[in-house]
Amino acid sequence: MKIAMIGTGYVGLVSGTCFAEWGNRVVCVDKNAEKIEQLKQGKLPIYEPGLDKLVERNQIAERLSFTTDLTSAVKGADLIFIAVGTPPRLGSGDADLSFVYMAAQEIAESLEGHPTVVVKSTVPVGTGDVVEKIIAAVRPRGSFSVASNPEFLREGSAIDDFLFPDRVVVGVEGPRALEALTALYSPLARANTPVVVTQRRAAELIKYAANAFLATKITFINELADLCEQVGTDIDDLALGIGLDHRIGQSFLKAGPGYGGSCFPKDTLALLRTAQDYGIALRVVEETVAANEARKRKMALKVIDAVGGDVEGLTIAVLGLTFKPDTDDMRDAPSIPLIETLQRFGAKIRAHDPVGMKNAARVLENVMLLDDPYECVRDADAAVVVTEWESVRQLDLDLMRQLMRSPILVDLRNVFGRGAAQAGFQVSSVGRPA
Numbered sequence: 001m002k003i004a005m006i007g008t009g010y011v012g013l014v015s016g017t018c019f020a021e022w023g024n025r026v027v028c029v030d031k032n033a034e035k036i037e038q039l040k041q042g043k044l045p046i047y048e049p050g051l052d053k054l055v056e057r058n059q060i061a062e063r064l065s066f067t068t069d070l071t072s073a074v075k076g077a078d079l080i081f082i083a084v085g086t087p088p089r090l091g092s093g094d095a096d097l098s099f100v101y102m103a104a105q106e107i108a109e110s111l112e113g114h115p116t117v118v119v120k121s122t123v124p125v126g127t128g129d130v131v132e133k134i135i136a137a138v139r140p141r142g143s144f145s146v147a148s149n150p151e152f153l154r155e156g157s158a159i160d161d162f163l164f165p166d167r168v169v170v171g172v173e174g175p176r177a178l179e180a181l182t183a184l185y186s187p188l189a190r191a192n193t194p195v196v197v198t199q200r201r202a203a204e205l206i207k208y209a210a211n212a213f214l215a216t217k218i219t220f221i222n223e224l225a226d227l228c229e230q231v232g233t234d235i236d237d238l239a240l241g242i243g244l245d246h247r248i249g250q251s252f253l254k255a256g257p258g259y260g261g262s263c264f265p266k267d268t269l270a271l272l273r274t275a276q277d278y279g280i281a282l283r284v285v286e287e288t289v290a291a292n293e294a295r296k297r298k299m300a301l302k303v304i305d306a307v308g309g310d311v312e313g314l315t316i317a318v319l320g321l322t323f324k325p326d327t328d329d330m331r332d333a334p335s336i337p338l339i340e341t342l343q344r345f346g347a348k349i350r351a352h353d354p355v356g357m358k359n360a361a362r363v364l365e366n367v368m369l370l371d372d373p374y375e376c377v378r379d380a381d382a383a384v385v386v387t388e389w390e391s392v393r394q395l396d397l398d399l400m401r402q403l404m405r406s407p408i409l410v411d412l413r414n415v416f417g418r419g420a421a422q423a424g425f426q427v428s429s430v431g432r433p434a
């Protein structure tokens with residue numbers, strides 16, 4: 001099939017490349033000429049394990065190409081995906097759909113044949129209806145369909161999530177779009193991946209509901225972790241004990257400093273806005289958002305407690321800055337409020353991240369960023385693990401202990417087990433007795 005992918009951000013680039021991997025001819029479009037030029041040379045704007053090789057392979061096979069020219073990409077395409085950003089509007093938290101609508105307008109102006117326009121960006125309920133109206137206003141007699149096909153990719157494991165998903169969700173209003181999307185996803189159907197075929201509005205809502213549910217699950221285990229600390233028991237045992245019940249499930253029960261990233265914080269807020277518009281109170285989601293925000297700042301108090309109640313003038317080494325491992329993404333990373341709060345209380349911050357330093361330098365102020373984790377902890381009064389990078393797990397605790405001024409370790413991801421105490425550290429973890 002011939003596919004145009006509008007937007008070469010995270011979703012567009014991963015989806016476009018994987019569609020090409022299945023043998024489709026994919027043209028990825030972006031307004032940013034510099035980005036397109038870089039992509040043509042095989043330089044990716046994001047860090048995602050394995051993506052560079054997949055892009056290269058499909059470029060060489062001439063199944064994947066990049067352009068700024070939307071008109072030529074859309075010409076003759078069977079499927080036109082909209083995968084542009086839907087950032088939160090400042091203040092209100094609702095999704096800014098201007099890029100989606102702009103893409104719809106440009107698609108309409110270039111439309112020919114009988115394509116299916118598929119919204120892949122995460123968009124509030126009813127956006128597909130507006131996209132359809134925008135295109136119909138320009139092409140009243142045009143022959144096209146509009147579908148919703150949300151993505152469920154996680155940064156860091158996006159390619160596997162795309163090629164081996166738990167399910168595919170397809171929201172359609174007619175047979176033509178269903179036929180096109182069924183053909184597109186036939187490699188997955190052959191592998192017995194469930195395909196949920198539903199209305200367009202349902203597909204749009206499924207995406208938000210899934211993210212809000214996962215955010216709630218994390219928040220639940222985080223709150224239970226606080227209780228475990230008080231009653232002197234271990235959150236990982238509790239998570240295992242409940243998670244083995246298949247109705248609960250073991251994933252997303254890892255306690256930590258609170259969820260971050262480009263999706264959960266944005267999507268929970270956008271879902272709340274939609275509910276508000278319809279006069280519905282989603283109290284569980286409201287509480288999740290509030291509890292997670294409070295938690296991220298509370299983690300700074302945990303550090304302050306660990307050093308004896310005052311960080312004024314102390315040097316704190318932060319290990320891991322990105323919102324999770326295997327990404328360079330700093331959006332809504334728990335490390336940001338943690339560092340800002342510690343700085344307000346007078347701490348000096350040194351920090352290390354194996355991949356996210358460039359983005360960290362853009363969002364963090366007055367932080368000494370160090371490429372070497374051991375240099376980062378040198379002479380520190382405490383070390384704080386914020387992101388569970390494998391390279392952080394592998395650190396030599398004895399060496400760290402020797403380099404640091406005080407042997408205080410605040411492990412917000414529970415990456416270090418008993419070994420840390422054995423190495424002489426005074427350890428403070430999440431959901432474990434001190």
Ligand code: UGA
Binds near residue numbers: 151154214255
């Ligand atoms: C999330 C969803 O998992 C994807 O299914 C979805 O497609 C994506 O958002 C999106 O909407 O685009 P992502 O934000 O990449 O993916 O990362 P997750 O692995 O979900 O982690 C989100 C946050 O939750 C991270 O800060 C992570 O550290 C935290 N988390 C996750 C926990 O604290 N505990 C867990 O058990 C799991």
